[in-house]
Amino acid sequence: MYQKIPVSDFSIGSIPTIQDLEFNYLKNIIYEKTGISLAPHKKIMLQSRLNIRLRQNKISSFHDYVKKLKQEPDFFKSEIHEIINRITTNKTDFFRENHHFEYLKKTALPAIEEKARFGRKTVRIWCSASSTGEEPYSIAITLHDYFATKPGWDIKVFASDIDTNVLTHADKGIYKEDRFAAVPKDIVMKHFTLLNNSSDGKEYRIKPNIRELVTFKKINLLDPSYPFMEKFDIIFCRNVIIYFDKPTQKAIFQKMEKVLADEGLLIIGHSETLFGITENFKFLGHTIYQRKPQNQL
Numbered sequence: 001m002y003q004k005i006p007v008s009d010f011s012i013g014s015i016p017t018i019q020d021l022e023f024n025y026l027k028n029i030i031y032e033k034t035g036i037s038l039a040p041h042k043k044i045m046l047q048s049r050l051n052i053r054l055r056q057n058k059i060s061s062f063h064d065y066v067k068k069l070k071q072e073p074d075f076f077k078s079e080i081h082e083i084i085n086r087i088t089t090n091k092t093d094f095f096r097e098n099h100h101f102e103y104l105k106k107t108a109l110p111a112i113e114e115k116a117r118f119g120r121k122t123v124r125i126w127c128s129a130s131s132t133g134e135e136p137y138s139i140a141i142t143l144h145d146y147f148a149t150k151p152g153w154d155i156k157v158f159a160s161d162i163d164t165n166v167l168t169h170a171d172k173g174i175y176k177e178d179r180f181a182a183v184p185k186d187i188v189m190k191h192f193t194l195l196n197n198s199s200d201g202k203e204y205r206i207k208p209n210i211r212e213l214v215t216f217k218k219i220n221l222l223d224p225s226y227p228f229m230e231k232f233d234i235i236f237c238r239n240v241i242i243y244f245d246k247p248t249q250k251a252i253f254q255k256m257e258k259v260l261a262d263e264g265l266l267i268i269g270h271s272e273t274l275f276g277i278t279e280n281f282k283f284l285g286h287t288i289y290q291r292k293p294q295n296q297l
Contacts, residue, residue, distance in 0.1 A: 015051060023040075050062075092135060104143075129161055137211075140213040160217050160218065161218065162218065167217075222252075257278075267289075
């Protein structure tokens with residue numbers, strides 16, 4: 001029998017604390033399910049993010065929470081999704097690390113256009129950690145504007161995340177004005193519809209012509225393979241691998257190589273590198289890599 005107490009009984013002075021035994025158990029199942037490796041100093045972060053789950057389940061301690069996870073398979077099955085949603089980091093903005101989008105406009109898309117002169121006019125991009133949608137919509141806006149006067153192009157942006165909550169948010173395409181801090185006003189007015197302008201601030205929705213370019217789907221990067229029929233011209237995997245250990249990083253990029261076209265681009269975050277992880281990519285600069293042709297691997 002688990003000791004349960006009303007939500008209202010949780011006071012500031014009685015916030016449950018996580019002990020090493022519980023932390024190690026949770027750390028291990030998080031690693032098993034997501035590949036995310038939590039260092040010991042992340043214990044307080046995990047405690048903070050999971051305390052709300054204890055309150056919502058009316059469980060008074062991490063000891064009882066872990067005990068319930070171990071002893072009740074149905075609870076574990078439903079709760080693991082909530083744990084994953086709580087521990088993944090989802091802070092992002094539109095056109096974050098803008099040099100990547102400038103590279104798309106000035107270099108990557110012209111190269112794709114030139115390559116398609118005598119072939120299919122298609123662009124396929126995968127945003128592999130889409131969070132609440134700002135990144136894939138930024139990609140879609142960039143593609144839309146570049147090809148606006150170039151008819152006949154088939155454009156698709158595939159966006160995925162392991163967190164079901166952020167995918168729901170992304171699918172709706174509604175954002176507060178603080179997400180547009182670095183975005184020129186003409187871009188906002190062109191591609192978003194103002195929904196309201198209250199004391200809580202402005203709120204915008206992505207316009208349908210941009211929304212229809214993006215498909216959202218839940219994907220765990222640890223899955224044995226990725227569910228794609230076509231190869232991608234570009235994969236965005238920004239600010240993701242910093243949460244994984246080296247073996248997991250290697251496994252992820254091996255699978256990404258299989259769904260990336262020869263000489264396709266892999267774009268990672270500003271604090272990330274492929275050095276020591278894979279030799280199958282050529283470094284182009286500014287955290288942009290190009291997959292080596294198959295005959296050079």
